[in-house]
Amino acid sequence: MKLPAGLGWVRFRQSRPVVGKITNCTVGLDGGRWHVSFQVEIELAESPRHPATSAVGLDMGVAHFAVDSNGTAHTGRNSFRQLEQRIATAQRRLEHKVRFSQNWKKQKARIARLHQKAANTRRDTLHKLSTAISQNHAMVAVEDLRVRNMSASAKGTLAAPSKRVKQKAGLNKAILDQGWFEFRRQLTYKQDWRGGLLIAVPARHTSQTCPGCGHIEAANRPTRALFRCQACGHTAHADVVGARNVLARAHESLSGQDLPVAPVK
Ligand SMILES: [Zn+2]
Structure with a gap:
């Protein structure tokens, strides 16, 4: 060039x-x-028609990057976490070097490369996943997680400092690290290209609502992984329940009704 x-x-x-x-x-x-x-x-076709006809709901999590409404878990990569140790070690070594010396500069460059590597791995994983999902489903439903707010609120405010700063900061770190934002951005434009749809639905109670009978109760989810309806006994993996509820809500919002979560057969 x-x-x-x-x-x-x-x-x-x-x-x-x-x-x-x-x-x-x-x-x-x-x-x-x-x-x-x-x-x-x-130049894109006026209104591209998505080749697939199926719809899928996604439940974004920390243990799994995403679980879909068909029951498949998509594991993200905590690329930064894996490389974090190496970065920390490299950072410590840097402190023992004379500032602006040749060795210091070399070490500085080494650290930059490690950060770069983490970012590349993460981006690559996200692109592979968003491409696969966008290719296979005309409609993708996600929870409207306000990630930006979630990560901003860990410290709380001066007037009302958050009590669980550390715990929340840990979760936020995982969220940012996994790149939910970036994933959502990729899904949006990839669906646009193909003439598909990305729908974000309110996240409220998606993990506590029974997809069988609609019963909402915190006790429906006794553990992180288990969903057991207190009313009808419906039992499933909690993340899959979340994903099915997200999908059901997207269907509702398309049909213009805001009913409580409809049963998914
Ligand atoms: Zn139920």
């Missing part, structure tokens, strides 16, 4: 075909590696 500003021709490895008309190009340096990205313009 030929770069402006007197840089001239440079070689690059094309990691994927460039489709469409290139309108813009960005050269960046990340963790000691250069990359170039092209912005392209593609």
Whole structure:
């Protein structure tokens, strides 16, 4: 490619075909590696028709990244957690080095590369999952988790400091680490491309509502993993129940009725 500003021709490895008309190009340096990205313009069919006809609900969690309404668990990767130890060690080593010395600079670069690696692994995992789900389902329903608020509220406010700061911070870390935000963003545009639908439904009681009879009670969920309805005895994996309720709510919101969660047969 030929770069402006007197840089001239440079070689690059094309990691994927460039489709469409290139309108813009960005050269960046990340963790000691250069990359170039092209912005392209593609003409899409007026209103693409999604090839699939099925719908799926997703329950986002920490133990599993997501569990769908068909009962499949999709494991995310706590990529950062795995690399965290290595990063911490590298960080400690940095402290023993003389600031701005050659070895200090080398160590600094090593840390940047580890962070880069964590980010790449995470993005790759999320893309694979969002692509698979978007390809297979015309409608995807997710809980409308206000992740941004959740992660902001861990510290509480000065007037009302959160009592469970540590516990909440841990959960928030897991949420941010797993990239729910990014996942949702990817699902949104991938569904747009294919003419599919992404629906976010209110998360209230999705884990406590019985998909069999509609009974809502906290005791319906005795443990993190188990759902057992106190009224009708319906028993299932709690995350699958959550995902089915999310799907049911999406169907309701499409039909314009806001009924209590309808039974899913
Ligand atoms: Zn029930």
